[in-house]
Amino acid sequence: MNDITSQVTDFLSAALRRPVEPDDDYFAQGLADSLFALELVTFVEHRFALTIEVEDLDLDSFRTAHRITEFVRRKTGSPEAAGAEGAAGAQDATGAEGAVGAEGAAGAEEAAGAERAARTEVATGAEEAARTEAGETREAGEAHAEGL
Template identity: 60%
Template sequence: MQQTIEVEIREFLESALGQEIAPDEDYFAKGIVDSLFALELVTFLEHRFEFEIDVEDLSLDHFRTAVNVAEFVRKKTASPTAEVPRGGSH
């Protein structure tokens, strides 16, 4: 079964944060997360979607919302669609 990148990212966020996250909710501005969590998110993205996040990619705007993160992942993986097969390497 395939799942959109955004849904998978929201599932990670909700599991890690213990609460529902709206697709466009800025969890940094709301104070729900901190810089330590940002590192966890970067690690999750690199492992799940199998790409490397470079120093120049570390703009907070890429990581503020699930929508922004999904867009960033699509650009980094050059995925023309929003779907990623389940069961990738973790």
């Protein structure tokens, strides 16, 4: 088992509180749900220093530790995932990254922070909407009870 797969498997085993093998589909087994998927995406972003874009959010890429490993390799331009073309791409990306310098890194971090803030805002908005709806339902029930 390679280092990426090992790190992912360790995370999954700890988070799901049971041993997870590299090819276990924890979603199909009913061990994971959409909230866990968000936690898993966050883990992958932080552990492997990636920014996962909306178009990257394909559940099939996150179903098993092996699939996550392949996803990480594709995102990082690892030659192991993409063959000779990937190796050339990784070299080009490294050169481009060096050319971008600190300003590019700061911009990428800022963009990643903005995306995380947007995700948090969506989750917070959903929670507030649920609380508002629950409060309105309670108030309507109380008004109805007073009328009886």
